[in-house]
Amino acid sequence: MLSIKDLHVNVGDKEILKGISLEIHAGEVHAIMGPNGSGKSTLSQVLAGRDGYEVVSGSITYKDQDILALSPEERAREGVFLALQYPVEIPGVNNVYLLKAGLNAIRKHRGLSELDAFEFLTLIKEKMKLMQMDESFLNRGVNEGFSGGEKKRNEILQMAILEPSLALLDETDSGLDIDALKIVANGVNSLRSPERAILMVTHYQRLLDYITPDYVHVLAGGKIIKSGDKSLALELEKRGYDWLTHPQSQKGTTTGAIGA
Amino acid sequence: MSTTPHDLEELVTQKYRHGFVTDIESDTLAPGLDENVIRHISRIKKEPDFLLQWRLNAYRHWLTMPTPNWAHLKIAPIDYQAISYYSAPKARTDAPKSLDEVDPKLLETYDKLGIPLHERARLAGVAVDAVFDSVSVATTFKDRLAKAGVVFCSFSDAVQHHPELIERYLGSVVPHGDNYFAALNSAVFTDGSFVYIPKGVRCPMELSTYFRINAANTGQFERTLIIADEGSTVSYLEGCTAPMRDENQLHAAVVELVALKDANIKYSTVQNWYPGDENGLGGIYNFVTKRGDCRGANSKISWTQVETGSAITWKYPSCILTGDNSVGEFYSVALTNHYQQADTGTKMIHIGRNTKSTIVSKGISAGHGQNCYRGLVKILPGAEGARNYTQCDSLLMGDRCGAHTFPYIEVKNSTASVEHEASTSKISDDQLFYCRSRGISQEDAVSMIVNGFCKAVFKELPMEFAVEAQNLLSVSLEGAVG
Numbered sequence: 087m088l089s090i091k092d093l094h095v096n097v098g099d100k101e102i103l104k105g106i107s108l109e110i111h112a113g114e115v116h117a118i119m120g121p122n123g124s125g126k127s128t129l130s131q132v133l134a135g136r137d138g139y140e141v142v143s144g145s146i147t148y149k150d151q152d153i154l155a156l157s158p159e160e161r162a163r164e165g166v167f168l169a170l171q172y173p174v175e176i177p178g179v180n181n182v183y184l185l186k187a188g189l190n191a192i193r194k195h196r197g198l199s200e201l202d203a204f205e206f207l208t209l210i211k212e213k214m215k216l217m218q219m220d221e222s223f224l225n226r227g228v229n230e231g232f233s234g235g236e237k238k239r240n241e242i243l244q245m246a247i248l249e250p251s252l253a254l255l256d257e258t259d260s261g262l263d264i265d266a267l268k269i270v271a272n273g274v275n276s277l278r279s280p281e282r283a284i285l286m287v288t289h290y291q292r293l294l295d296y297i298t299p300d301y302v303h304v305l306a307g308g309k310i311i312k313s314g315d316k317s318l319a320l321e322l323e324k325r326g327y328d329w330l331t332h333p334q335s336q337k338g339t340t341t342g343a344i345g346a
Numbered sequence: 347m348s349t350t351p352h353d354l355e356e357l358v359t360q361k362y363r364h365g366f367v368t369d370i371e372s373d374t375l376a377p378g379l380d381e382n383v384i385r386h387i388s389r390i391k392k393e394p395d396f397l398l399q400w401r402l403n404a405y406r407h408w409l410t411m412p413t414p415n416w417a418h419l420k421i422a423p424i425d426y427q428a429i430s431y432y433s434a435p436k437a438r439t440d441a442p443k444s445l446d447e448v449d450p451k452l453l454e455t456y457d458k459l460g461i462p463l464h465e466r467a468r469l470a471g472v473a474v475d476a477v478f479d480s481v482s483v484a485t486t487f488k489d490r491l492a493k494a495g496v497v498f499c500s501f502s503d504a505v506q507h508h509p510e511l512i513e514r515y516l517g518s519v520v521p522h523g524d525n526y527f528a529a530l531n532s533a534v535f536t537d538g539s540f541v542y543i544p545k546g547v548r549c550p551m552e553l554s555t556y557f558r559i560n561a562a563n564t565g566q567f568e569r570t571l572i573i574a575d576e577g578s579t580v581s582y583l584e585g586c587t588a589p590m591r592d593e594n595q596l597h598a599a600v601v602e603l604v605a606l607k608d609a610n611i612k613y614s615t616v617q618n619w620y621p622g623d624e625n626g627l628g629g630i631y632n633f634v635t636k637r638g639d640c641r642g643a644n645s646k647i648s649w650t651q652v653e654t655g656s657a658i659t660w661k662y663p664s665c666i667l668t669g670d671n672s673v674g675e676f677y678s679v680a681l682t683n684h685y686q687q688a689d690t691g692t693k694m695i696h697i698g699r700n701t702k703s704t705i706v707s708k709g710i711s712a713g714h715g716q717n718c719y720r721g722l723v724k725i726l727p728g729a730e731g732a733r734n735y736t737q738c739d740s741l742l743m744g745d746r747c748g749a750h751t752f753p754y755i756e757v758k759n760s761t762a763s764v765e766h767e768a769s770t771s772k773i774s775d776d777q778l779f780y781c782r783s784r785g786i787s788q789e790d791a792v793s794m795i796v797n798g799f800c801k802a803v804f805k806e807l808p809m810e811f812a813v814e815a816q817n818l819l820s821v822s823l824e825g826a827v828g
Contacts, residue, residue: 134783137775162785170783174776178798187794188784195785227798228780244784 087112087283088252093144095132102128104308113280117294117319118287120305121327126287127171130256134168135161148252163195167250169241171257176228182210184228185247192248213246217273235266242273253277255286259293271296291323306331375432381405384533387432391502394509404522404532411526417689418718418750419658422594424631429596431534494550497542501569504540511542515573519602519639527598528635531567535600538568543578552808554583570601574609576642581612583811594657599634607642607669614807616815619655626685629657636663640672648675649692650806652815657686662720664693667701674703677803682715682747683823691721696729705736708800711747712823718750725762732762740770741799796823
C-alpha cells in the first residue's frame with residue numbers, strides 16, 4: 087500500500103530525513119519510535135502533504151501512485167488520514183460541519199452520493215458511542231475549548247468516520263491519562279482491518295501496550311536504524327534509545343532515558 | 347510562511363463577478379454642481395418648495411465645509427464638478443406599474459446579479475424595491491403591504507404622496523449639515539426608499555432594496571427614510587452591487603431610521619459595490635451616513651452589515667438611544683482585499699435611562715487591504731443604568747494588510763457599565779492544513795474558517811440573506827492564506 091524509498095527531506099537548509107525506506111502493506115500496523123528530534127513527526131507530516139517540507143530526493147508511492155504530486159486534500163480523498171499531535175482549534179466552525187464537509191468531499195471524489203444532514207447525524211452518533219463522547223460535542227466548535235484528551239478522541243472519531251486506507255497517528259498518546267488512552271486505543275483497535283494500514287508515531291512504548299504493532303521501527307538522526315517486531319519496543323522500554331544511537335558508549339540499561 | 351505566496355496571489359485576485367454595463371439609454375445631466383443643478387433635480391422630481399429650500403440650505407452649508415480627513419483612509423481628491431448628479435433610465439415618463447412594464451434588459455441585469463426579482467419575491471416572500479441608478483423601476487408586493495397599511499415606495503413617490511411625513515421626519519436624525527457627505531447628499535439626493543409602518547403593525551414581510559450604480563461617472567446619492575410608528579416592527583435589507591469601471595465613483599447615501607415608542611427596526615446591509623481591481627484601480631467610494639433614533643421608550647434599532655465591496659468604505663451606522671430602555675445593536679463584518687480600505691464602526695449615544703447597546707465588529711483584511719474599526723460609545727449624564735458591550739475582532743490574511751481599532755468611550759454617568767473586548771488573529775497554516783487533511787479544498791477551508799469567524803454577525807441576518815452573505819464572502823476571499 088505504501089512504499090517509501092530513500093526519502094530525503096529538508097526543512098529550510100536543514101536535512102531532517104536522511105534516507106528513509108519503508109514498506110507498509112494493507113492490514114499491517116507499524117510503529118515508528120524514536121527520541122525527540124529524530125524526524126518522526128516530519129515523516130507523518132510529509133506523508134499527509136503539509137507545506138514547508140522539501141523533498142530533496144526519494145519517492146513515496148501510495149496505492150501505485152506518486153503521492154508527492156498530490157495536495158493534502160487529494161491525499162485525504164485517496165484515503166490518507168493524519169491524526170495530529172496538536173489538533174488545532176477553529177472557532178465558530180461547527181465540529182459536525184467540518185466533518186460532514188470532509189466526508190462528503192471524500193465521497194464525491196469516490197463517486198459516492200453525498201450524505202445529507204440526517205444520514206450524517208446518524209453516522210456520527212454511532213461513532214461517538216465508540217469513542218464515548220458526549221452529545222454536546224455535536225454543537226461545539228472544532229476543538230474549541232476541548233481538553234487534551236477530548237482533542238485526541240476527536241481525532242480518532244474523525245478517523246472512524248472518514249474510514250481511511252492509510253491512517254497516520256502522530257503522537258496520539260501524548261497528553262492522555264490512562265483512561266483516555268484506553269478509549270483512544272480501543273477506538274483504533276476497532277478500526278484495524280485487513281484493508282487498512284496504520285502507521286503510529288510515538289515516543290513512548292506505553293501506547294503499544296494497547297495497540298499491538300506488527301512492526302516496530304526506530305528512527306534516529308533522520309534514519310531508520312533498526313526494525314523489528316513488537317519485542318523491539320519492549321527492549322527499548324528497558325534499555326532506552328542510547329544503545330542504538332550511541333552503540334559504542336552504551337553500558338547497562340538506562341530505562342530512564344526514554345522518559346527524559 | 348511556508349505556503350507559497352503564489353497561491354495566495356492567485357486566490358486573492360478573484361475577479362469581480364458583477365462587472366458589466368447595461369446598455370440602456372440614460373437621461374443624464376451634464377457633470378457639474380451649482381444651485382441650478384439642484385433646482386433642476388427638484389423640478390424634474392416635481393418637489394414641493396420646502397424640499398427645494400432644504401436642498402439649497404444643505405448645499406450652501408456644504409460649500410462652507412472642509413473635506414473630512416480624520417479617517418484612517420487614503421482618498422484621492424474628488425472633483426465634485428466632474429460628477430453628473432442625475433441619471434435616469436430613459437423609458438416612459440411614468441414609472442412602470444408592474445414587472446411586465448420593466449425594461450427586459452433591466453431584468454436581465456438583475457438576473458446576472460443573482461436577483462431574479464419575481465422568483466425571489468415569490469419564493470422568499472420578499473418585497474423588492476429595486477433602485478436602478480436614480481430612479482426606482484420596480485416595486486413588488488405593494489398591494490399586500492398596502493393592506494397592512496405599510497407604505498413602502500421610492501423616496502420620490504413618498505414626496506408626492508406623503509409630503510407631510512417627509513417634511514416631519516426628513517433630516518430629523520441626520521440634519522442637512524451633519525457632515526460633509528450628508529450635506530452633499532441632502533443637496534443632490536435623487537431617490538431612495540421610504541418606509542412607514544403604522545402603529546402596532548408588524549410588517550408582514552422582509553423589505554428589501556437593491557441599489558445598483560450603472561451609468562458611468564454618475565454619483566449615486568440615495569436617501570432612505572424608515573419610520574416605525576409606536577409598537578410596530580420592520581426588518582429591512584439593502585443589497586448593493588456596481589459594475590466594473592476604471593474611474594472611481596462616488597456613492598454618498600444617507601439612511602435615517604426613526605423608532606417610536608415600543609417600535610423595532612432591523613436594518614441589514616449586504617454591500618458588494620465594485621471594489622476596484624487588484625492594483626487598486628477604480629472602485630466605489632462608499633461614504634455613507636446611517637443613523638437611527640430610538641426616539642420612544644422601549645424601542646430598538648439593530649444594524650447588521652456585511653461590507654465586502656467598495657474601494658473605500660466610510661460608514662458608521664449609529665444609534666441615538668433617546669427613549670428610556672431603548673436598545674441599539676451593531677453587528678458588522680467588513681472585508682478588505684487587494685487595495686480596499688474600510689473605516690467603519692458605529693456610534694452608540696446613550697441619552698435615556700437603562701439604555702443598552704451591543705457592538706460586534708469583525709474585520710477581515712487580505713492582500714493590501716486596510717481595515718479599521720472606529721466606534722464611539724457615549725453615555726450622557728441622564729443615562730442612568732446604561733450598558734454597553736463591545737467586541738471587536740480582526741482577522742488578517744497575509745502580511746501586507748492591516749487592521750486598526752479606534753474605540754472612543756465617553757462616560758458621564760457613574761452608574762453606566764461599559765465593556766470592550768478586542769482581538770486580532772490570523773488564519774493559521776495549522777487550521778488550513780487541518781481542514782485540507784480532512785479532504786476539504788483550500789478554498790472551502792478558508793471560507794469555512796472565515797465564516798466561523800463571522801458567525802456571531804451572520805446569525806443576526808435574516809435567514810435567506812445569511813446564506814447569500816456567506817457565499818459572497820467565499821467569492822470575495824477564495825483561499826487567502828494566513
